[in-house]
Amino acid sequence: MATRGQVEEWIGRCALGDRKAFVQLYDATSAKLFGVALRVLNDRAEAEEVLQEIYVRIWQNAGRYASNGLSPMSWLITIARNRAIDRLRARKSGGGRGEMEEVADLADAAxxxxxxxxxxxxxxxxxxxxxxxxxxxxxxxxxxxxxxxxxxxxxxxxxxxxxxxxxxxxxxxxxxxxxxxx
Missing domain, CATH: 1.10.10.10 (Winged helix-like DNA-binding domain superfamily/Winged helix DNA-binding domain)
Structure with missing residues (x-):
């Protein structure tokens, strides 16, 4: 389990374009963020897609993270929850599913x-x-x-x-x- 300091350091290094830090951040936090997305979406395939979007967002916005005494995981979880809710709302508003999404549903979702x-x-x-x-x-x-x-x-x-x-x-x-x- 990564410490708060390690996660903050990885986010800071991501802001500087450090790909190794990004891999370390992903390895340490992806299970938790996937769990957040899965809980909101209740669909494994969609949660996996959203997880990719989450880390793109983290990479692009790492420079905006401010260590302000709050947990860096709170910042990451907020990004994950917001992306998952955006996807959920798009689904509710009739955003159609394509052929690839339907094929992904055939995989074991457990x-x-x-x-x-x-x-x-x-x-x-x-x-x-x-x-x-x-x-x-x-x-x-x-x-x-x-x-x-x-x-x-x-x-x-x-x-x-x-x-x-x-x-x-x-x-x-x-x-x-x-x-x-x-």
């Missing part, structure tokens, strides 16, 4: 043993932390960040103002970050 073990451990930690949130807030976080619902959809679902949803999500993420960092 994650391997290593991915299952990593995902199970992370899922258990996240589930325990989600249970610490006030009632209804955990569901809002799940729907926003794992299922891709918009703030407006959540506000309608919970019958609260849009700014209340934003506050719930912001506070929920802060609580989760604190819980998961322990």
């Amino acid at each position: 994650p391997g043993p290593e991915a299952q073990t990593i995902a199970a451990g992370e899922a258990a930690r996240l589930a325990a932390c989600l249970e610490t949130l006030p009632e209804g807030r955990a569901e809002a976080v799940r729907r926003a960040y794992m299922e891709g619902e918009t703030y407006a959809e959540l506000a309608e679902r919970f019958a609260v103002p849009l700014n209340t949803i934003r506050t719930w999500l912001r506070r929920g993420l802060i609580s989760l970050r604190e819980c998961l960092s322990v």
